[in-house]
Amino acid sequence: MPTSQRSPRTRRHLPPSVKRLACAGASATLVLGLGLAPGTANADVSVLPTLVTTDGIREHVENLSTIAEYNGGNRATNTPGYDVAADYVVDQLKRAGYRPKRDEYDYEMWEEHSDAVLTQLSPERREFAPEEDFVTMSYSGAGDVTGAGAPVDYDSQDSGCTADDFAGFPEGAVAIVKRGSCTFEAKTSNAAEAGAAGIVIVNNEEGALLGTVGEESAIPTVGSTTETGDALVAAGEDLELRLKVDASVTEKTSYNIVAETKGGARDNVVMVGAHLDSVPEGPGMNDNASGTATILETAQQLAKLEGPNNRVRFAFWGTEEQGLIGSTKYVEGLKEKEKERIALYLNFDMLGSPNYGRFIYDGRGELEGSLPPPSGSGAIQKTFEDYFAQEDLAAEPTEFSGRSDYSAFMEAGIASGGLFSGGDGTKTEEQVEDYGGTAGVDFDPNYHTAEDDIDNINWRSIDELSGGVAHAVETYSESTLPVNGVAPRTFQAQEFLPDRVGDLWLR
Template sequence: MHSTDSGESPNRSGRRMLVRGSAVLTAFALGLVPSVAQASTPPTQLPTLVTTENIREHMESLQIISDYNGGNRASGTDGYEISAKYVIDQLERAGYEPRKDTYEYEKWEQNADPAFTQSAPEEREFARGTDFQTMEYSGSGDVTAPGAAVNADSDQSGCSAEDFADFPEGAVAIMQRGSCTFETKADNATEAGASAAVVFNHGNSDAPEDNEAFSGTLSSLSEIPVVGTSNAVGEDLVDAGGDLEVSLTVDAGVSTHTSYNVIADTEGGDDENAVVVGAHLDGVPAGAGINDNGSGTATVLETAKQLAKLQEPNNTVRFAFWGTEEEGLIGSTKYVEGLSDEELDNIGLYLNFDMLGSPNFGRFVYDGRGELEGSLTPPAGSAAIQKEFEDYFDSQGLVSEPTEFSGRSDYSAFMEAGIASGGLFSGGDGVKTEEQVEYYGGTAGEDFDPNYHTADDDIDNINWTAVEQLSGGVAHTVETYAESTLPVNGVRSYQGAEELRFDRKADSWLR
């Protein structure tokens, strides 16, 4: 998963089974059967066929592939290539005809470490990562110039040309993060003659994501260097006033790369009402990526294998293993962008599974109702998907909670295309609360996955209870929608959703 702000701690109005969950735990403590709704979901076969043992075998295979191919499974590496061959081989053995969905993309890379310093009114060297981060698609440059604040006390800072009416030619624009995209700020600064742009975090709350140096993206290559800084650094720069002088060096550029998704359809089913089930196959360079996202890959793969043993589905089920997710949701976005209007209309819904075995896990269902603060209004039918997952967990006597639809995983492009979406998530870099320990066990005050995007995301750091419980939800919902999508889309997909504009593209902020 390419992410930071996960929304794993939902508000009370958006929670599922919170009061009922306490009763469930009490019942377990007394050795009683939980008094939760048992008949809300019809019985399905796949949850018993999709076993944790088989999922674990796939995950162990991905670990071995990583171990013998450079220690990771990132896009463009041997680890990714062999992982894809493994998935293709497993699908073929189950009777599928998998295909490679190839795409080209522009990859932005830094050629050298960036540097950012202040020379006046006092000297100060800023630390990369802690004080500032280069934005993706920042332009190159070696700049020493005065700094000039641009409407820096407003969340509209740098969002209009009028903000730059008196901007000194050649200065470095100092702007606050706010309501418009970073690309808009950078373009306006460039048009006004700025030599570089600094966007500081807004500090609107005490949350780390509102104060720390952040990872942002401009979506297309800027003509000038652009960095994001912490709120503290930004306020210091603004407070320096007219005496401010800074130096900024960025050496970066883009090059064209090729990668691919792996796609496989069930042999039977209605092609005009396809259920797309996706997980990203790639990991980050830091390690094997066995939770992120070997867990989702393995669960979707085993679900595909077992579904092939059942009778022909009413609806086509399309299993997708996305490439280049960790570089900005590229594989899934390229797939959706490459579909015609008719092909989009033939997709009934999308299900996303990204991280299902977090060590300090939760049972999180994507917020199809759009109730959480960080969620945009999802396309029609998404709430029905959320309810299907919740009802399944209810029937198992398990608490679940909603998690934000925030643009952090491969559902993003589907939602923007108006396709009803949903899925499951076991938690990433959010912190577990005391209340959540009552629901799931684990440790309060620690991240759901302390190994997220590190070398420790390996087979030894998977919570198999999480895999077992969440994979049951995956299997049940896939089988359910293979038979009927009526509650979601009235059989046909809905394309009339409002325009969505996420604030995130995977780990990178857009605004």
């Protein structure tokens, strides 16, 4: 486990008067006696980070672990594990005084029934290993095809992005394209229209390319490692491949859990989200019981404070692991006026990685892999940066790449931000100096496996990051001024009544 110089929950130094207010259930606005304005982003006097404890979060994680253990070993969407976990969240929210609702949506559920096959038949036979050398893209069409392997503009980042790339493409061949500037859906659609029997999309980074084509494709689609793709291209004109995908799509209904505070401005809503589902392969304790438990505990403790200036809405998303479906359906289902009322969205997906880092989503759009962030997202990033700086804890930005539930909010133009403890990236020596842990090892070596269990949660990571979660929720429940220009309702402009105009007295 990574080490740190601070023990859990000893890092917040509140004045005794503020601690008494917190214990009495008073609002953070009552710290005005200390000379602070409502919504002041000052970690030293935030009440909610003191109320949201690691022990409270641990209890929720333990309960979600028990639910997964007794319900097939996971909490995947449309399984008993998900339904019982949702019942637990609903019950906990009701006990805290919320009125949670199940937000239902219909979607197409993609399932792979057996391992895919990618075999080089000639010039010499070579078997590629699923999961290691390649993976099936979600929503890949089914099929068992054999044909020539045909690279398509392989050395370009626009490989396969236009119909022109497939000019002269041999009918029935398996296209080999490189990951790059356009979506996998576009590459696959262009290949199918050109007569390809299947497609291999080659990663431009380390590892097999785990991706989605969005909707069921017309042809089998897999993502490979760079090494696999390069080996296929190097085989030359005699390359012949077999590609098999055994999968299907069925119509399903699932749901998110959504609850909001009773008080606060209805037209300036602070949304806080974490996905509730796990992958079918395991219980998903870091991904994402850690985020679910943290925002659940935050919601419970926020309810003990005086009513917020801004309404706070908590969302526990479903079907995230199938492609961000629950959150996307939610945003798509909002009327334009309802979207305009959302001041910002905070996302918390994985907060307890075993080999953790302290990552803040790149609201300023400074990292190469980040999507263009909506206005106000940089202010959210600064709120988290200021918090960790006051706690003497190093933190760094992480890409806003679209890999979690913030994606639909960003696309809708809603300012977004959040925290992340790291997933399948590799920790560097420099990061070990900041966070402890082991260099050369993934932040979460158990990502999307059966080993993502409660024994592999890093509680120090949860302790440190949950403080940032609580601080941001409390800050924005009082004021979103730096994010969207909306001042607290307690602010009133003074009437302009001058005593004179120029040299002439009026009164």
